[in-house]
Amino acid sequence: MRTAGSRAAAVGTRRRTVAALAAVGLVFAASAVALPWHVARAADAPEAYVFDVNNNTVFSLDTVTRSWVGAKLKTKGGRKLAMSQDGKTAVLYREFKDPQDATKVTKDFLRFDLASGKQIGDPITLDEGAVTSVILSQDNTTLYAAGHSDKITRIDIVGWKPLAPLTLTPDPGPKYFGDVRIALSPDQKRLHLAHKGTRRLETFDAATGSRTVDSQVLGGHPMTPVPSQDGTRLYVPLVDKDAIQIVDAATDKPVGDPVPACGGPAYLALTKDGGRAYVSCSNSNQIAVIDTAKAVRIGDLIGVARDPLGTVLTPDGSKLVVAHGFGHAATFIDIATGTIDGEIVDFPSDDAMVGLTIR
DSSP states (O other), X not given: OOOHHHHHHHXXXXXXXXXXXXXXXXXXXXXXXXXXXXXXXXXXXXXXXXXXXXXXEEEEEETTTTEEEEEXXXXXXXXXEEEOTTSSEEEEEEEEEETTEEEEEEEEEEEEETTTTEEOSOOEEOOSSOEEEEEEOTTSOEEEEEESSSEEEXXXXXXXXXXXXXXXXXXXXXXXXXXXEEEEOTTSOEEEEEETTTTEEEEEETTTOOBOSOOEEOSSOBOOOEEOTTSSEEEEEETTTTEEEEEETTTOOBOSSOEEOOSSEEEEEEOTTSSEEEEEETTTTEEEEEETTTTEEEEEEEEOSSSEEEEEEOTTSSEEEEEESSSSOEEEEETTTTEEEEEEOOOSSSSOOOOOOOO
């Protein structure tokens, strides 16, 4: 078994110069069976899906044999991917210019059946500003999208039709709708929006768009908030502070000081019991483990290949999968030992970046 240090060194020879990462995504099919990791039966394996934004392709990843299975769907202009909890349906947000008139930009949503890779229904065009974050409700019925607008786009996934957008209650603070990250509370009643530019955290009623509490200014630039399973806490990476801010989800107020993590925290994954948070740090090429009850980092930092982004736990909670925005690689970390326990390299694409988002 390779150690974290030897793995990081080994991938150095495979690193390539690639374009800047625009968006990445990976989720597990929730209905898949979690088998022991020594059983190499791809048909029964927990599947993961990787969105390669450069090639506008969603690939399937077999987490037992630890290999890329093949392309599930391919389109153009893909920017953000959301997937149903049962792993059956994917929704892709796209932006692309008219080849005859570069000033005309189409923004739309496509729905796909992942088993066949076929598009379901016609595209739904977006009339509001560009989207920077999307999420599907836990009951697989509604898509929420946020970005360069004071409205939240909503789409009925089952009937595949647009719903009335949510107009957000104005905030007396700075008006900024740019790089916004969205999260949905476990009870599906609250939308949490993190504004990276103004460092604000806001919470709205998911049915009406009304503000539930006053917005809070955090101590750093936030990435995507991750709610605890009981909905009482939010865990927010502060990318410029190398730390995680724990937030009271009822008030949006910080709970204690930011917890030191590692350099440039990008994404995090919570264990099912909420006791541990695994944080990917793209600046320092490390994974940090946070004890959420004690609000402290525990154990040694785990060194990985360049530019770790999304992190996701396997369905049985025994492994952490980390995808990298550089080097065509995904890394597996054994939760019990905190050591690297496998890798996937040579992603089947033309020098495209890949990675994971948290689901």
